[in-house]
Amino acid sequence: MKIMKKVLILIALAIASMSFSLQAANPVSDVADLKAKMQKAAANVTSIQSDFTQEKYVSAMGSSMKSSGKFYYQKENKVKLEYLVPFKQNLVMNGNKLMMEMNGKKNIMDASANPMAGELKKVISACMSGDIANMGDNYKLEFFLDGSNYLVKITPKTADIQKFAQQVDLYLDAKDFSVVKMKMIEPIKKGQSKNDYTEYTFSNKKMNEKVSDSIFVIK
Amino acid sequence: MFLVAGCTPKLFRDLQMRPATSVKIHRGNLMPAFDRLETAKYYTAQIDFKENSMSGILALTKESEGQFRMVMMTTFGITLFDFSISRDSFIVNSCMEQMNKKVVLNILEKDFRSIFMLNVPEQFSARYYKNPQKPNWIGYGVNADDGECDYLIYPRETGFVRNIQNGGSIKRMNAVFDEQVVTIHHPKLKLKLVLTEMQQ
Numbered sequence: 001m002k003i004m005k006k007v008l009i010l011i012a013l014a015i016a017s018m019s020f021s022l023q024a025a026n027p028v029s030d031v032a033d034l035k036a037k038m039q040k041a042a043a044n045v046t047s048i049q050s051d052f053t054q055e056k057y058v059s060a061m062g063s064s065m066k067s068s069g070k071f072y073y074q075k076e077n078k079v080k081l082e083y084l085v086p087f088k089q090n091l092v093m094n095g096n097k098l099m100m101e102m103n104g105k106k107n108i109m110d111a112s113a114n115p116m117a118g119e120l121k122k123v124i125s126a127c128m129s130g131d132i133a134n135m136g137d138n139y140k141l142e143f144f145l146d147g148s149n150y151l152v153k154i155t156p157k158t159a160d161i162q163k164f165a166q167q168v169d170l171y172l173d174a175k176d177f178s179v180v181k182m183k184m185i186e187p188i189k190k191g192q193s194k195n196d197y198t199e200y201t202f203s204n205k206k207m208n209e210k211v212s213d214s215i216f217v218i219k
Numbered sequence: 220m221f222l223v224a225g226c227t228p229k230l231f232r233d234l235q236m237r238p239a240t241s242v243k244i245h246r247g248n249l250m251p252a253f254d255r256l257e258t259a260k261y262y263t264a265q266i267d268f269k270e271n272s273m274s275g276i277l278a279l280t281k282e283s284e285g286q287f288r289m290v291m292m293t294t295f296g297i298t299l300f301d302f303s304i305s306r307d308s309f310i311v312n313s314c315m316e317q318m319n320k321k322v323v324l325n326i327l328e329k330d331f332r333s334i335f336m337l338n339v340p341e342q343f344s345a346r347y348y349k350n351p352q353k354p355n356w357i358g359y360g361v362n363a364d365d366g367e368c369d370y371l372i373y374p375r376e377t378g379f380v381r382n383i384q385n386g387g388s389i390k391r392m393n394a395v396f397d398e399q400v401v402t403i404h405h406p407k408l409k410l411k412l413v414l415t416e417m418q419q
Contacts, residue, residue, distance in 0.1 A: 056296050060288045060312070061259035061278045065417070067294075081295065086417050087263055089274065089294050100294065102274035103265060124295070163316075164297050189301055190312040198296025 025144035025151050034143055034150065035133065041177035042131040048073040048178070050205040052081065059194040071202060073129045078216040092218055093121050099218040108218055119161055127154070127170050128200070130179045148174050149181075162187065166195065178205055227348065228369045230384045230393075231358040236348040244345050244359060249370070249378040251336040252396045256281040262401070262414035264291060269409045275299060277414055287335055288312075304328070306337045326410075329365055330392050330403055333385045336370075338363035345370075 028034050052071040057064040069084040083089040090101040096112040098121050111118035119138070126132050132141065138158050144151040154168040164186065171181040179202055186196040227238060253260075259280040266273045278290045286305040292298045301312040309328045311319070318324075332338040339361060348358035355374040360367070363385070371382035383394040388407060395402045399416040 054296070056276070056292065058259070058278050058290050058292075060282075060290055060301065061280050063259050065261050065276065065278070083294065087415075089263075091295055100274055102263065102294075105265060105267070105272040105274065107271065107273045120297070184296060186298060189298075190310070191303070192312075196298065 025146035028143040028145055028150070031143050038130070038150075038172070038177050039133045042129070042133060044208075045073075045129070045131070045178075046075050046208050047211045048129065048205060048207055049209060049211060050202045052203075053201045054083075055199045055201075057197050057199075059189070059192045059196050071128065072211050072215060074211045074213070074216065077125065078213075079125045079128060080215055082215075092216055093125055094216045094218050097218045120164060123154075123156075123161070123165070123168065127168055127182050128179060128202075130170075130172055130177055132170065145174070146171065150174055150177070176207075178202075178207065228358075228360055228367075228384060230369045230371055230382060231348040231360075234350055234353060234356055234358075234371075236350045236353075236356070236358050238360075239347045239349050242345055242347045242359075244343055246336060246339060246341050246343070249336065249372065249380060251380045252334060252401060253279060253281070253287065254335070256287075261417045263417060265411075265413045265415075267409075267411045276417075285337065287331075289331070300327075302327070302331070304331050304335065304337060306340075326390060326392075326405070326408075329386065329390070330394070332365060333363070333368050333383050333392065334394055334401075334403070336380070338365050338368060 048071070050071045051068065053066060053068040055064050055066050067083050067085055070082040072080040072082070077093070077095050079093040081091040088102075090099070092099045092101070096110060096118070098109045098111055098117060100107045109117050111121045123135070126135050132152060132154070135141075135154070138156060138161065140155040140157060142153040144153070149171040152170040152172065154170060156162050156165060165184050166187045167185045169183040169185070170179065172178065173180050181199065181201045183197055183199040188195050227236065256279065259278055262277045262279065264275045264277045266275070275291055275293045278292070280288050282288050282303065286303065288301070288303045290298060290301045298313055298315075300314040300318055303310040303312060311324065314324070343361060346360035348360065350356065357372045357375045359370045359372065361370065366386060368383065368385040370380050372378055373381045381396055383392070385392050391405065391407060393404045393406065401414040403412040405411070
């Protein structure tokens with residue numbers, strides 16, 4: 001019986017140490033090499049289609065709201081989030097334009113006339129497509145190996161962007177550098193002890209299959 | 220006859236209600252929208268301002284008795300505003316720069332005070348309106364902290380607030396509460412907010 005107990009304890013310790021090693025993110029030693037690989041992988045991507053789930057955690061509510069739908073990306077600069085659950089809504093980014101559509105009503109923004117919207121569009125678009133090489137100097141990038149994923153911690157350097165996103169955690173599949181998860185963390189608000197965040201998880205990815213241009217039309 | 224009709228707020232006039240008497244009301248006997256929130260609720264929010272439309276999500280919770288918190292965000296997660304409101308305070312926890320203007324915040328504060336009925340004390344006097352042909356509908360005209368405010372109640376036993384009108388001509392607000400849809404309308408400002416409860 002005592003031996004059985006010891007065996008169980010050893011198994012528990014082994015599982016605990018395994019899960020610890022899976023959770024621990026180690027800094028990448030050769031960042032230049034990783035960046036070059038990421039850039040090469042991004043250059044080979046012409047389109048992405050996938051399912052996505054979105055979890056918005058609101059600290060003040062003590063709960064999160066979940067939604068899901070279809071994600072589309074097409075080079076250059078075309079992104080669509082088609083929300084299907086719990087209600088239908090579209091977010092389309094095409095070139096300098098950004099459109100939100102709900103209940104047949106559209107709100108179109110010109111990102112070139114609104115620098116903040118433009119910057120946000122750039123971050124979201126770059127992160128969701130995994131093409132982060134051209135994000136510019138306004139962001140500090142740190143690279144980690146986190147289990148079977150690379151984790152890129154993206155920290156905005158400018159106060160304007162920090163108001164919306166304190167940090168973006170981007171998880172890329174270590175095999176093909178496709179985006180697995182993106183977590184956008186907001187600054188802590190007055191009276192709160194936890195950060196609000198929005199987390200996107202991408203699954204059932206289809207790379208480089210034809211995506212109709214018509215789904216990105218903004219008018 | 221004309222004088223009486225002229226003094227009757229439009230909200231009650233449309234239902235051919237007439238002023239009956241002045242009454243003392245205990246706020247607890249009325250049921251404004253959101254008053255019995257037990258957990259956080261989420262609403263899709265459609266905002267129309269003149270020719271522009273915008274959509275997002277409004278999260279609402281009751282932090283404590285008489286204190287509410289509301290967070291409005293875009294569908295893809297950016298917080299537009301985060302307010303805490305009670306009878307004594309209106310706290311802006313965060314607000315995007317474009318909205319963080321006194322005139323906008325004043326309108327929102329007044330709207331939400333009226334909607335949560337935080338503009339009256341626990342006990343208050345009101346002018347009572349009724350139409351004998353529609354005994355289940357009653358109206359209360361209230362001199363609230365921030366001005367005149369009219370509440371339409373249906374059915375009278377539940378005290379459920381169905382419709383609110385407040386404010387002067389420019390800032391006049393009309394709020395309508397259906398089962399899962401709340402419409403807040405400022406006709407003169409051409410501003411309309413429609414909240415639809417999300418089933419999670």
